[in-house]
Amino acid sequence: MHDDDLIRAITAAVAFGVMLAGHYIGDHWVQTSGQAYGKGLDNHxxxxxxxxxxxxKHVASWTATTTVFLLAAAWWLRLPLKPGWVVAGILLNALTHFIADLRVPLIRLGRLLGRTGYIETVAVVRPAGATSTGPGTALFELDQAWHIGWLAVSALLIAGPPA
Known part of the structure; x- marks a missing residue:
């Protein structure tokens, strides 16, 4: 492994780790209740x-949060980020987050891939009754897996291409 490859690998690993932290903060602390409920195309x-x-609105604040985490780490660790690759990674992350958070595209993809039973049976009972969205549900788990997978791809983009 060449030094440039090692630097890219470290950059990708750091980008993934800090953006994952930013993802959870943005999704569960920054997002408002109105955004969390109102963003789903599947809502009655x-x-x-x-x-x-x-x-x-949610994706804008979420993207800002993950970007702040990334840029703070890059500054602190003096990572050699290239602006074009950072923008590409952030835009990919924002676009894929937006698609999934509308829920209907994620539900359709899940059904297309044979996850219908999982989506329809893994629900939770809340004080207001059974629900198929939110923490503890199949849709929530598929949503988080989707986001984390795309975070990994975005981190690789942010690290830049092989030299």
Whole structure:
């Protein structure tokens, strides 16, 4: 392994780790309750434009959070980030997050890949009754897996191409 490859590997690992931390902060601390509920196209009585707006606001604040984590770590560790690759990784992350958080595309993909039973049976009972979204549900777990997978791809992009 050449020094440049090692630096890229370290950059990708750091980018993934700090963006994963930013992901959880952005998804569970920064996101408002209105955004969390309002962003799903699968909600009863959903108004598409309102859902898209809630989702866009969430993804904007979530992207800002993950970007701050990334840039703070890059500054602290003096990582050799190249702006074009950082922008590409952040945009990929934002786009894939937006798609999944509308829920309907994720549900359709899950069904296409044979996850229908999982999606329909793994639910939780909350004080207001059974729900199929939110922590503890199959849709939530598929959502988080999707996000973390794309975080990994984004981290590789951010590290830049092989020399």
């Amino acid at each position: 009585g959903c108004v598409r434009s309102a859902a898209m707006w809630h989702c866009a």
